[in-house]
Amino acid sequence: MTVIPGSRRRAKAGGGIRGGEAVAGWLFTAPMMIILGLFLFIPIVMALYVSFTNWNGNGSPFNGGANAEWVGTSNYTSLFTQDGLKRANFMQSLNNNFWYVLFVVPLQTAVSFFLALIVSNRFLKGKGFFRTAFYFPSVTSSIAISVVFLFLFANSGAVNAVLSAVGIKGPAWFSDSRGLFHIVLGWFGAGDNPGWGQGLVLGRSVWDWLAGPSVAMCVVIILAVWTTTGTFMLMFLAALQDVPVEVEEAAMLDGATGWQKLRHVTIPMLKPAFFLVTTLGLIGTWQLFDQIYVMGKGAPANTTLTPAYLSYKQSFTSLQYGSGAAMSFIVFVLIVVLTAFQRWLMRDKDVKPRRRFGRAAAVGVATQGTGTGGVR
Amino acid sequence: MRRNTTLALVVAATTSLALTACGGGGFDEGAKPQQSSGPAKLQILIGTSGDAETAAVKAAADTWAKKTGNTAEVVVASDLNQQLGQGFAGGTPPDIFYADAGRIGDFAKAGNLYAYGDQVKDAGYLDSLVQTYTYDGKLQCAPKDFSTLALVINTEMWTKAGLTDADIPKDWAGLETVAKKLTSGKVTGLVVSGEWARLGVFMRQAGGWVVSPDGKTVTADSPENVAGLTEAQKLLKAGSMKYAKQVDAGWGGEALGKGKAAMTIEGNWIRGALKNDFPDIKAKVVELPAGPAGKGTLLFSNCWGIAAKSKNQAAAVDLVKSLTSVDQQMEFAKAFGVMPSTKEGSTQYAAAFPDDAAFSAGGAYGTGPVNVPGFDPVMAAFNTDLEQLASKDPKTILSSLQKNGDAALKGQ
Numbered sequence: 001m002t003v004i005p006g007s008r009r010r011a012k013a014g015g016g017i018r019g020g021e022a023v024a025g026w027l028f029t030a031p032m033m034i035i036l037g038l039f040l041f042i043p044i045v046m047a048l049y050v051s052f053t054n055w056n057g058n059g060s061p062f063n064g065g066a067n068a069e070w071v072g073t074s075n076y077t078s079l080f081t082q083d084g085l086k087r088a089n090f091m092q093s094l095n096n097n098f099w100y101v102l103f104v105v106p107l108q109t110a111v112s113f114f115l116a117l118i119v120s121n122r123f124l125k126g127k128g129f130f131r132t133a134f135y136f137p138s139v140t141s142s143i144a145i146s147v148v149f150l151f152l153f154a155n156s157g158a159v160n161a162v163l164s165a166v167g168i169k170g171p172a173w174f175s176d177s178r179g180l181f182h183i184v185l186g187w188f189g190a191g192d193n194p195g196w197g198q199g200l201v202l203g204r205s206v207w208d209w210l211a212g213p214s215v216a217m218c219v220v221i222i223l224a225v226w227t228t229t230g231t232f233m234l235m236f237l238a239a240l241q242d243v244p245v246e247v248e249e250a251a252m253l254d255g256a257t258g259w260q261k262l263r264h265v266t267i268p269m270l271k272p273a274f275f276l277v278t279t280l281g282l283i284g285t286w287q288l289f290d291q292i293y294v295m296g297k298g299a300p301a302n303t304t305l306t307p308a309y310l311s312y313k314q315s316f317t318s319l320q321y322g323s324g325a326a327m328s329f330i331v332f333v334l335i336v337v338l339t340a341f342q343r344w345l346m347r348d349k350d351v352k353p354r355r356r357f358g359r360a361a362a363v364g365v366a367t368q369g370t371g372t373g374g375v376r
Numbered sequence: 377m378r379r380n381t382t383l384a385l386v387v388a389a390t391t392s393l394a395l396t397a398c399g400g401g402g403f404d405e406g407a408k409p410q411q412s413s414g415p416a417k418l419q420i421l422i423g424t425s426g427d428a429e430t431a432a433v434k435a436a437a438d439t440w441a442k443k444t445g446n447t448a449e450v451v452v453a454s455d456l457n458q459q460l461g462q463g464f465a466g467g468t469p470p471d472i473f474y475a476d477a478g479r480i481g482d483f484a485k486a487g488n489l490y491a492y493g494d495q496v497k498d499a500g501y502l503d504s505l506v507q508t509y510t511y512d513g514k515l516q517c518a519p520k521d522f523s524t525l526a527l528v529i530n531t532e533m534w535t536k537a538g539l540t541d542a543d544i545p546k547d548w549a550g551l552e553t554v555a556k557k558l559t560s561g562k563v564t565g566l567v568v569s570g571e572w573a574r575l576g577v578f579m580r581q582a583g584g585w586v587v588s589p590d591g592k593t594v595t596a597d598s599p600e601n602v603a604g605l606t607e608a609q610k611l612l613k614a615g616s617m618k619y620a621k622q623v624d625a626g627w628g629g630e631a632l633g634k635g636k637a638a639m640t641i642e643g644n645w646i647r648g649a650l651k652n653d654f655p656d657i658k659a660k661v662v663e664l665p666a667g668p669a670g671k672g673t674l675l676f677s678n679c680w681g682i683a684a685k686s687k688n689q690a691a692a693v694d695l696v697k698s699l700t701s702v703d704q705q706m707e708f709a710k711a712f713g714v715m716p717s718t719k720e721g722s723t724q725y726a727a728a729f730p731d732d733a734a735f736s737a738g739g740a741y742g743t744g745p746v747n748v749p750g751f752d753p754v755m756a757a758f759n760t761d762l763e764q765l766a767s768k769d770p771k772t773i774l775s776s777l778q779k780n781g782d783a784a785l786k787g788q
Contacts, residue, residue, distance in 0.1 A: 056486035057465040058684075067487065085757055085780040155624045175621050177763075301760050316461035318752055319486050 051075055051325035061321070075326035083203055086314075090327060091204045093305040094334075097286060099180075099213040100306070103221045104228075105281040112229040112277065113270075116236030117262075131237075138230030145227055146294040150174070153219050171215050177301035179211025180218060214303035220291050228284070232277045239273035240266070275346050279339055286335050307331045416691035418448040421463070421470035423456035423678075425645065425712060432711035440698045446691055464488045467685060471692045475517060475681030477508045478745035478752065481591075483681065484511040485749040490682040491516045492693050499700060500719045507589075508744030509679050518700050519717035521708060522677035523644040524738030525577055527665070528628075531658045533558060533638040545665040548581070548607055555616035558638035566611065567637030568628050570619035571759045573745075574641050576674050579604035580743055581667025586755075586781065591748050594781035597774045600669065605770035607667070612766040619763070633657050643676060644713050644735050663734045675742030677717070715739065750784040 046061075052075065055061040055068040064070065079090050119130050137145065152158050153173040160170035197207025213221060243266065251265045267274075289308040292298065297313075298305035307327055315324030420437060424430045430452055437448040453459045456474060463469035464486070475483060483489050493515025497506070505519040527545070537557050545551040555565030568574040572586075579585060584600030587593065595601070611617035618637075625631035628640030633654030640646075641664065650657050664673050680696045682689060698704060705716035706724055715725050715736055726736045746755065757780055761773040 057461060058486045058488055059467075084783040085753055089753065089757075172621070301763060302757075313753075316458045318750065319461060319464075319482055320750075321465070 047325045048329065050321055051323075051329055053322050055321045057315075057319045057321055071322065075323045076330065079323065079326060079330065080202065086323065087203050089302065089305065089310055090307070091202050092208075092302050093307045093310045095204065095209055095211075096213070096217060096303060097288060097306045100217060100221060100224075100288060101282065101285045103213060104224045104285050105278060107221070107225045108228050108232060108281055109274065109277050111225060112232035113236050113274075115229060115233045116240055117266075119233070120237055120240045134233055135230035137227045140227075142227060142290050143294055145223065146291045149219060149223050150295060173219050174216050174296055175300045176215035177303045179214055179303075181210060181212030183215075184212075214300070216296065216300055217304050220288070220295065220304060223291060224285070224288070228281070232281070235277055236270065236273055239270050243269050271346070275343075278342060278346075282338055282342065283335055286331055286338075410687065411689065412687045416446045416688035418446060418472060418688055418692060418695060419470040420448060420450045420695075421453050421456070421459065421473040422450060423453050423474050426648075428648075429708075429712040432708055436699055436704055436707070437695070440695050443698075444691070444694065446688075446695075448695060460488075464683075464685075469683040469685055471683060471686040471688055472695065473681045473683070474520065474678045476745075477677045477679070477747060478755070479747075480509055480516055480679070481511050481747040481749035482752065484516050488684055489516050490684045490686065490689055490692075492682055492689070492696075493517065495693055496697060496700070499697075501717050502719060502722060502739050504675060504739060504742055504744065505677060505717050508675070508677060508747060511747060517679035517681045518696050520678045520680050520700065521705060521714035521717050522675055522739065522742075523714055524675050524735050524742045525574065525641050525643050525673045526661050526663055526734040526738060527639060528632060528642050528646055529639050529660045529662065530632055530635075530637070531660050533563065534660075537638070544662050547665050548667055551665045552611065552614070552616065555611060555639065556614065559616045562636060564618045564623060564631075564637050565616040566639045566641070567618050567620055567623055567625065567631040568641045570621065570763050570765065572755055572762060573674060573676070574628070575605070575608050575762055575765070576743075577641060577664055577672060578608045578667065580672030580674065581664070581669060582607070583667070583669025583672075585743060586746050586758075586777065587748060591746070592785075594778055594785055596778040596781055597771070601774050602770050603668065605765065605773065609765055609770060632659065644715060644732065647732065648713050661732055661734045663737055671741050673738040673742045675738065675744050677744060748781075748785060750787065751781070754780045754784045 050061045050068075052070060052072060053061055053068045054071050054075075058067045059065070061068040078084075079087055081087075115134050118124065119127055119134065124130070154160075155172050155175075159173070163170040194207070197205055197210070199206050201209060247265060247269070248261065251261045256264065287308050288306045289312070292304055292306050292309045296304055298309065308331065311324045311327040311331075313324075314327060315321045318324075418437075420433070422430070422433055424433075430450070434450045437450050440446075441448045451470065457476075457479065460469065460473060460475075460483075464483075469488070475489070480489075484491070491514045493509070496518045497515055499518070501519050502522070505522055506515060509516050509519055529544075539554060539557065543550070543554055545554055551566075558565035576585075579601045582600045582604035584595065584598045584602075584604055586596050586601075588595050608617070612619075620627050620631050623631050623636040625634060625636060628637065628642045629646040629649045630653075631637035632640045632642075632646075633650055635657075646659070650659055663671065666672075680699060682692045682696065686692055700717065702716060702718055702721045702724065705718065705721045706728070708714055709716060709721075709725055709728070715732075716722055722736050722739055726733050729736075754777070758773070758777045761768065761776065765773065
C-alpha cells in the first residue's frame with residue numbers, strides 16, 4: 001500500500017483523474033447495498049428492537065401500547081436468571097446444540113478432507129463418478145433426506161434390521177432420550193445420577209449438562225455429517241488442486257514419506273481451506289432447524305430441541321415474539337464469539353520473522369504460500 | 377476518519393428509516409378495522425383431517441356463498457398454528473379459521489379474536505363447550521364440533537379371552553382385571569399414547585385437573601391428580617398397559633389395528649382411521665370406567681374463530697351461523713365423524729350413530745383442554761415428563777407441572 005503524496009488532497013478537491021471514483025464506487029455497490037439493507041440489515045434491526053419488547057404479534061411492534069410494551073433487557077435476562085420452563089428449555093436447547101456442534105464440525109471436516117484426498121488422487125479411476133456420488137447428498141433437499149432417515153432409523157427399519165443380522169439389538173432411535181455419555185458411563189457401572197452431578201448450573205444439573213447427545217440426536221448428527229461433507233469436500237478439492245506440484249515434488253526429493261508429506265506439506269498448505277470449512281460448519285451447525293422440524297420437533301424428552309427451533313416455536317406458536325427474537329440474538333452473539341475464538345486459535349503462528357529458517361526447505365516453501373493468505 | 381463518519385451516517389440513516397417506515401404505515405392499527413361493504417370475499421383457513429373433511433367444508437361454504445352472493449375460499453393449512461401466528465403478525469389473517477380449544481386463551485389475550493359469542497350463543501351449545509371457549513367472561517367463538525375419549529375394544533380378542541358384556545369395566549379395578557386378562561404374548565391389554573391428552577382421563581376420574589374450573593388457579597399437585605397418575609403408573613408397571621411407542625405404533629388406533637393392543641383410549645376419529653387402514657378389525661366403543669370421583673373424560677374441540685382484523689366480520693358471523701346449524705353439523709358428522717356442538721345436534725347424533733353413543737355421552741361430563749394463555753409449552757413439558765411415568769414419581773411430575781403452570785399463569 002503505497003500512497004502517492006498529495007493524491008488524497010486532490011481527490012478531496014474533486015479534480016484530477018481519480019475524482020469521480022468515489023461516486024462511481026458508491027453507484028456500483030448501491031444495488032447490492034440496497035438489497036442487503038432492505039432484506040437483511042433493516043429486518044435484523046427490527047428484530048433487535050422486537051427483542052426488547054413483549055410484542056404478541058398483534059399490530060405493529062413499533063407503536064408501543066399493550067401489544068408491544070418496551071421491556072428493556074428482561075427478555076434476555078429472564079432466559080438466564082429466571083427459574084422456569086423458558087430457561088429450562090433454552091438451556092437444554094443450547095446444551096443439545098453444543099453436543100451437536102462438537103460432534104458434527106470435527107467429523108464433517110475430517111471426513112470431507114479424507115474424501116477430497118481420495119478423489120483428488122491422480123491414480124483413481126472413475127473420478128467423475130465418485131465426485132458426483134459424494135456430492136450427491138449435498139444437492140438433495142434436506143427435508144427429503146430427513147424423511148428417508150426417519151424410515152431408515154425406525155424401530156423396525158433398515159438400520160435395525162442390519163444390526164440385528166449381526167446380532168445387535170438396535171435402539172429405538174427416535175424415542176431414546178438417553179445421552180451418549182450416560183450410556184457409555186453405564187457400561188462401566190458409573191452410577192445413575194451420582195452425587196457429584198447434582199449441582200445446578202443455570203437451572204440444569206451438571207449430570208444433565210454432561211449427558212452428551214441423545215440417541216435421537218446421534219441420528220441427526222449422522223445425517224448432518226453425511227449431507228454436508230459433499231460441499232466441504234468440494235472446497236478441499238479446490239484447495240488441493242491449488243497446491244503446486246513442485247512443492248510435492250520437492251518434498252518427495254527430500255525423502256518425505258506419504259504421511260510426512262500429508263502432515264507437513266498438504267495440511268499446512270490447506271490451512272485457509274480448513275479455516276473456511278470449520279467456520280462455515282460452526283455457523284451452519286448452530287442454526288440447525290429444518291432437520292429438527294421434520295424429525296420430531298424436539299422429541300424425545302426435548303433432547304433434539306435447538307435454539308433455532310425453540311425461537312421459532314416461542315414466536316409463532318406461543319406468540320411471544322420478544323423472547324423468541326432474544327433467543328436468536330443470543331445464538332448470534334454465541335456464533336460471533338465462537339468464530340472469533342476459532343480465528344484466534346487458527347491464527348498464523350509463523351508470522352514472526354526468521355523463525356522458519358530452522359525448518360526443512362519443503363516446509364519453508366509450503367508455509368510461505370499460506371503465510372500471508374492464512375487467516376483472511 | 378472520513379470513512380468512519382460516512383459509515384456511521386449510513387447506519388444511522390437506514391436504522392431510522394427502518395423504524396419510521398414500520399412505525400408509520402406498514403401495519404394497520406386500530407381497534408376495529410374498516411368494515412367493507414358489498415359482497416364479501418371470505419377466506420377460511422382449516423386444519424383438515426383428510427379429504428373428506430376438506431370436501432365437506434368446501435361444499436358447505438359454497439352453498440352459503442351461492443345463497444348470499446358472497447364468495448368463500450377454503451384454504452387448507454399445513455401447520456395451522458404457525459400459519460395463524462404469521463397471519464396475525466402480518467396483519468392479514470384469514471377471516472374465519474379453526475381455533476383449537478387449547479389456544480383460545482393465547483389468541484384472545486393477544487387481541488386476535490373477534491369475540492362474537494353474544495351473537496350466536498342462543499344456538500344451544502353444550503355447556504362444557506361454552507365453558508371451554510369462554511375467556512375473560514366472554515364466549516370467544518362458536519364451537520364447531522367436538523370429540524371425546526372412550527374405551528375402544530377389539531371385540532374378537534375380547535371374546536377370545538372369555539370376556540362378555542358383563543365384564544366391561546365400570547371402575548379402575550375392573551379395568552385392571554380385564555387389561556391383565558387381555559395381555560398375552562404380543563398383545564397388550566391397553567395401549568395409549570403417553571401424553572396428557574390420554575392419561576388426563578385418569579386425573580379427571582380421580583376428581584382432579586390441571587387448573588381449577590374457573591381457570592384462575594393451577595391445581596396440578598392436588599392429591600386427586602396424584603391418585604390418577606398413580607393408577608396409570610400401576611397399570612404401566614403391571615405391563616397390562618403400554619405406550620403406543622413401546623409397541624412400535626404411532627398412536628393407540630394403530631396399535632389396535634395392528635393387533636398389538638386389545639383396548640385403547642381414543643376419540644371419535646378412530647372410527648374413520650380403522651375403516652380406512654384396518655377394515656378387518658371389529659371394534660366396540662364403551663364409556664371409560666369411572667374412578668373414585670365418578671366418570672371423567674377429556675373433550676377435544678375446535679371453534680370457528682373470526683379474526684379481529686377481518687374486514688368482513690358481519691358476513692363471517694353469518695357464515696358461521698350457517699356452518700353451525702344442526703343440519704349442517706349432522707352433514708359434517710356423517711362426512712368425517714365429529715359430533716355436533718349443540719344439545720339438539722348431540723341428541724340427533726346419538727340416535728343416528730348408536731354404536732358411538734359412548735362418545736356423545738362423554739359430552740355431558742367431559743373436560744376441555746386448558747385454555748389459559750401461555751399453557752402450550754407447559755403442557756408440552758408435562759407430556760415430556762409423562763413419557764417417563766413408569767419410572768418417575770407422579771408427585772415429582774405433578775409438582776413440576778404446578779411450578780411451570782404457576783409461572784405461566786403469572787405471565788412469565
